Amino acid sequence: MLFANPHAQRRGYDAALQAVMNIARGRESRQWLSTWDRLSPQPTPAWALPRLAAQLGIAQVVVKDESRRSALGSFKVLGAPVALLRLVLRRWPEQGWTPADLFAGRHAEALRDFVVISATDGNHGRALAAAAQSMGCRCVIVLHAQVSEEREAPIAAFGAEIVRIAGNYDASVEEAARLARVNGWEVVSDTSYEGYEEIPRDVMQGYGILVDELLENTAPGAPCPVTHVIVQGGVGGLAAGVASHFWERYGAARPTLIVVEPEQADCLLQSARSGRPDRATGSVDSVMAGLACGETSPLAWRFLQPSVDLFMTVTDADAEHAMRTFATGEAGDVPVLVGESGAAGLAALQVLAADPELARAAGLDASSRVLLFSTEGATAPGVYRALTGRTGEEVVAAQAQWLQREGIAEAALMARIDEHAAIGATAQGGVCRIALTDADRAGRDRLVQWMRDLGLTVRIDRIGNIFGIRPGQLPDAKPVMTGSHIDTVATGGRYDGNYGVLAGLEVVRWLNERQRQTLRPFVVAAFTNEEGVRFMPDMMGSLVHAGGLALDAALDTVATDGARLGDELARIGYAGNMACGALVPHAFVELHIEQGPVLEAEGVTIGAVADLQGISWQEIVVTGQSNHAGTTPMHLRHDAGYCAAAIAVFVRELARRYGGSQVATVGAIDLHPNLINVIAARATLTVDLRNTDEATLKDAEGELADYLRQLETTEGVTIEARTLARFEPVQFDERLVRLVEASAHARGLSHRRMTSGAGHDAQMMARIAPAAMVFVPSARGISHNPKEHTASADLAQGANVLLDVVLGLLDEAD
Known part of the structure; x- marks a missing residue:
């Protein structure tokens, strides 16, 4: 089902919303997360799928691949850890702790009695448990009845204490809040409710990192590189993080934003219909486990209602088909490891492209450039294999083979x-x-x-x-x-x-x-x-x-x-x-x-x-006095050969003293008359100085010039220096x-x-x-x-x- 949001507008980013969530704060979160050794230091890949795009009748399909984010295999690792980090820094501001030290566990002793709790369908809880383990605090995770043991085991592996309930996801959220009240624990959730918005805001802000990575390689001042963005729903946290970033950066020129949900967990679509945060109409149970949410986050809805153009639902069968499309690279594109919830965006695009009326409603045509988010890899390996007929390892191997085959011969x-x-x-x-x-x-x-x-x-x-x-x-x-x-x-x-x-x-x-x-x-x-x-x-x-x-x-x-x-x-x-x-x-x-x-x-x-290092090449000519090597006392010599050697020693010691990237070389020396028993009358030598810092390179040149003047005086010679080449560092x-x-x-x-x-x-x-x-x-x-x-x-x-x-x-x- 496709529903056009009557409240969507094309205007500049609201100042009130920007005060809550903004690009600058997201970049701070990104920098903090870069200090955590459980995350890849590099942005996740954005795969172009040109053959699939051609099949779908559009210009471009790009998918942001979160299976490569970390061993946790999900975008959720951008939300819970940074929210926990900010929570700790707010709780103990007087300590002066740094994000790097917290992630490294250097304050674990101080945090050992601090307890955080959350409800989860799997990936959020796994990310929170991993962050808590790194920092040294306790973590309790509430799981509802539909969370499989296969998803529970990786959470427990990070030392989290597991609480099981009989209800659905919304019931697990309520139970986590109750346990927190009773025990004095802190809830770290991406779902907001009355009186609880600060931490969900931090979680959503972390999700905006996905877009920041994508757009950081876009030329400054260039138009948005995509015309359409299809993003998963759930309670709305990811969609809000993505939408707010595009909205703030491009204003009224933002791309068309489409949010997709399972048809039985359509809380965001229902919210668009009613004009307020609402509940899903279906059973909520879905193979897209990360999106099986029954109630919209009110905080997320404040960002989604004015910015999302279309809300859409897909079936579990649609998602499974999209998973196989990714896994096999059936159009001839690179195979991509995409889990059940991660495939929802492509499922929506395939449904839209297959129906001309829906495609027109979404504004899709031959010039459309569509961005998708693969929010997870094979985080439930058994489910993934059952649905795609392949293991995650087989898809990763096929990806490597494709890259080799399709690259330069x-x-x-x-x-x-x-x-x-x-x-x-x-x-x-x-x-x-x-x-x-x-x-x-x-x-x-x-x-x-x-x-x-x-x-x-x-x-x-x-x-x-x-x-x-x-x-x-x-x-x-x-x-x-x-x-x-x-x-x-x-x-x-x-x-x-x-x-x-x-x-x-x-x-x-x-x-x-x-x-x-x-x-x-x-x-x-x-x-x-x-x-x-x-x-x-x-x-x-x-x-x-x-x-x-x-x-x-x-x-x-x-x-x-x-x-x-x-x-x-x-x-x-x-x-x-x-x-x-x-x-x-x-x-x-x-x-x-x-x-x-x-x-x-x-x-x-x-x-x-x-x-690239700056380069200073000089030719130095030392003019002394030729004389007999045996009859001329040492204190009466004007030895150009000695001066050349002294200059070579000086620049070597200069480079060692400066350290860093400073290097110095005497590469050529020519003596005249170049005889074994004659003091050299003239020496011609080259000096090569290099440094990545222009000011330091100039200092080295200045020291060399001073030394040459001193050598002239002490040795009674004439020294002339000529620049052969001079290039500043780049x-x-x-x-x-x-x-x-x-x-x-x-x-x-x-x-x-x-x-x-x-x-x-x-x-x-x-x-x-x-x-x-x-x-x-x-x-x-x-x-x-x-x-x-x-x-x-x-x-x-x-x-x-x-x-x-x-x-x-x-x-x-x-």
């Missing part, structure tokens, strides 16, 4: 990498493809041919950057760009830079094979002279593209072998005619090997690069970093945030567009070396993360 990626590595191959197994040499030309020629084979339009700019462009449905929209570089150092490996470019081509292949049209154009870029071996500075092509270096200055750069860069570009045929910087991306994502040991050492597959776009983390989490890949110690094209692109990087492990941390290696499985997984991130960005509106 590992064999094709490796074949492309191997073929390109043959260009400039060295006898030691590495690659020497220095910028603008004949080997670089051959590598560029192969890349351009591959781009054209994939149907890309190839454009080359005046600094020689190569762009392969796949059109979007909106040709004037800013493109999503990925890429890196294909030049190497003299003793390079086959993955540095090259991997990111060729993985971008594999993303294009993936799109082409599926005939996938995207809203925005997609660009694969190969930037000129990233390594800076022959022409300085490094990352030159991306720096010119981003406007950080004038084109004429770059073209006039003289190589270490005396050649002019502009002349070499023309010689190899890559002096293009496109204006530098003509392509300004919507976002830039660079995939790269780590070139360091961190990921491998920690057993982590994906690095979400959050920042903070990558937080939204993009989260997208990388979300992809890795959804794919079940271990991941961590990290800093890049090396320079990359992404740091230049970050000047003109949101940018981020994805790292995969480097064996033993070795790079710029023929032994550079990354396992093919890791390379494929990195490409899959790139694919996920790019796909989301390509369909973003302005």
Whole structure:
């Protein structure tokens, strides 16, 4: 049954309601919960189901998967624990306890006589029991007759004391309230009643975290990414938490909100009919156990009555069919582990889509983008298997297999990498493809041919950057760009830079094979002279593209072998005619090997690069006096060789003293006349200083400059320092970093945030567009070396993360 709510309005979020529940307080709850080790530190996945959407005649179906929230397997873990936390902090404000310490059990002794109680159909009680166990307080759970032993056992496993009653859920709520009054205990429930609203408010506020996670990756100022939200009913707590967040954020432009209930537990629909909190008309008993509630929460109703457009009921058979749809991925989409109550949203959508009249009433058409919430996994394993014919473990395994099968083809990626590595191959197994040499030309020629084979339009700019462009449905929209570089150092490996470019081509292949049209154009870029071996500075092509270096200055750069860069570009045929910087991306994502040991050492597959160190390169020339090594007393020497050594020692000790991310390297020293028995008259050396903090990097530069002045005086030499390159630290776009983390989490890949110690094209692109990087492990941390290696499985997984991130960005509106 579908009922249009006559009280729903399109207006700004009510100030009175905002005072009760708001996004800011929800984000505080989210931060507090992030300190609890029983929750995943990452948002739960939001799975796109495009094939199912096509079957249903709509544009998009996305389901937020709460089976991945924690071992508790349910969204309820966002409500009861934070409500208990706030209750304890209110009860003992003078103690100054922190959420992290409470969740860690550091005040268990003080809380051992504190008792909380609640009624539950299973998941709420399990979450409350887990939180109480972590904090060290007692927990009593009241279960009604329809709660199975299979749902009771996990609650008891967290140390909760179980009280059984003969009645239904509403009777268990009454019994919990009675026991609390008699014993002086505290009720922690998501159901409000007269005089009891504070804790249900905190529970509902926690549920809003679901929407906060979904929308945090939406571009600021962008319209709502969905047109319809279908959310489960119950007493109304979840629906209120979801509705209030959308309402506050989007006001009158909020999406259409639909609340779904079991037909025999229709208390919210009946409330919409009567215009006040009301009771269900049926038996309340339902296979959707978490929604088998007979009475509406008055507090929740204050939020739902003005904001929910449609109330709807579904049958148990509808829910069971939706469970099987999720479990099998029958439309060809990813299988998702969804329990009985979690399937209610899809059940409603399937019923609506199957009836043209109902679909019209709900405003569903070919442009509709629908959000569903899978509120639980297989929290009752026996019931789940009986209804779907599969175990939860089998569905999770099928999901992993689907992700592998539907991702970037590992064999094709490796074949492309191997073929390109043959260009400039060295006898030691590495690659020497220095910028603008004949080997670089051959590598560029192969890349351009591959781009054209994939149907890309190839454009080359005046600094020689190569762009392969796949059109979007909106040709004037800013493109999503990925890429890196294909030049190497003299003793390079086959993955540095090259991997990111060729993985971008594999993303294009993936799109082409599926005939996938995207809203925005997609660009694969190969930037000129990233390594800076022959022409300085490094990352030159991306720096010119981003406007950080004038084109004429770059073209006039003289190589270490005396050649002019502009002349070499023309010689190899890559002096293009496109204006530098003509392509300004919507976002830039660079995939790269780590070139360091961190990921491998920690057993982590994906690095979400959050920042990149600032770089200060200097060339220092020390001029002393050449003299006889045997006849010149030590106190009369003006030894440039000693000064070079002293500078090397100084910067090493400086880095150790600063600590943190500060590093310092003397990478090259040249002495003149460079004879064993002659005091050096001149020393030329390089100093490389790096730090993620600009102020600290400047301090290090200042200390080095002071030391050079002191050395001049004490040693009687002349010292001149020349800046070779200077790049400030880069903070990558937080939204993009989260997208990388979300992809890795959804794919079940271990991941961590990290800093890049090396320079990359992404740091230049970050000047003109949101940018981020994805790292995969480097064996033993070795790079710029023929032994550079990354396992093919890791390379494929990195490409899959790139694919996920790019796909989301390509369909973003302005």
